[in-house]
Amino acid sequence: MEDEQKTKEQLISDVVAMRLKITELEKSQNGLIHAEEVLSQSLEKLRKATDFIINILAVAVEINDPYIAGHHKRVTGLAAAMAMRMNLSAHIINGIRMAGLIHDIGKITVPFHILGKLGHLSDAEYGIIKNHPELGYQILKDIDFDGPVALIVYQHHERMNGTGYPQGLKGGEILLEARFLAVADVVEAICTHRPYRQALGVERALREISEHRGVLYDEEAVDVCVKLFREKSFSFKP
Numbered sequence: 001m002e003d004e005q006k007t008k009e010q011l012i013s014d015v016v017a018m019r020l021k022i023t024e025l026e027k028s029q030n031g032l033i034h035a036e037e038v039l040s041q042s043l044e045k046l047r048k049a050t051d052f053i054i055n056i057l058a059v060a061v062e063i064n065d066p067y068i069a070g071h072h073k074r075v076t077g078l079a080a081a082m083a084m085r086m087n088l089s090a091h092i093i094n095g096i097r098m099a100g101l102i103h104d105i106g107k108i109t110v111p112f113h114i115l116g117k118l119g120h121l122s123d124a125e126y127g128i129i130k131n132h133p134e135l136g137y138q139i140l141k142d143i144d145f146d147g148p149v150a151l152i153v154y155q156h157h158e159r160m161n162g163t164g165y166p167q168g169l170k171g172g173e174i175l176l177e178a179r180f181l182a183v184a185d186v187v188e189a190i191c192t193h194r195p196y197r198q199a200l201g202v203e204r205a206l207r208e209i210s211e212h213r214g215v216l217y218d219e220e221a222v223d224v225c226v227k228l229f230r231e232k233s234f235s236f237k238p
């Protein structure tokens with residue numbers, strides 16, 4: 001009888017101890033939920049700040065080169081649409097979007113008389129313009145983006161057969177994001193008016209990327225880009 005009473009008391013004391021532990025666990029869980037909320041709010045703030053900085057940089061580049069007004073947004077719109085159509089990961093799409101918005105940031109250092117020149121560029125002038133991916137990389141490399149933004153900017157003029165610049169990278173050496181951006185960049189440039197020529201139109205742009213599919217431009221990027229225009233799932237806003 002005495003033993004039974006002891007076991008009962010022990011059981012009650014175990015239950016009380018367990019309740020206390022549960023209360024403690026609930027408290028720490030609530031604390032974790034709160035910390036998670038604070039963290040996610042901070043991340044959201046950081047993301048908004050990064051977007052804001054990227055947009056300001058894009059505006060700054062286009063002020064220096066009025067002939068490419070809207071270029072960054074249009075290229076980004078096309079490259080992101082291509083990546084989404086391919087079901088690429090949100091991380092890759094976000095990298096393409098951020099790099100797309102500032103891919104020509106290195107041109108900020110190129111004098112306007114070269115950027116806006118109507119006639120033929122000298123080798124020296126062309127050399128200065130060709131340096132813009134590297135300068136862009138130097139400007140961005142220390143910023144802690146959520147993705148390889150600086151490298152994508154560095155590689156957006158590379159070509160599949162190694163004839164691009166500035167590093168002459170080939171095929172898989174070039175980041176997927178940069179291969180997508182390269183195709184969108186070329187298509188947008190051909191479709192748009194330039195100081196030295198009229199806009200050449202979507203058909204001419206699609207012919208350019210199709211003729212050099214797998215040689216200059218990534219095959220999958222070309223295929224999905226052509227598909228988007230043929231299906232009328234994408235068009236540049238006027």
Ligand SMILES: [Fe+2]
Binds near residue numbers: 103104132156157
């Ligand atoms: Fe560029």
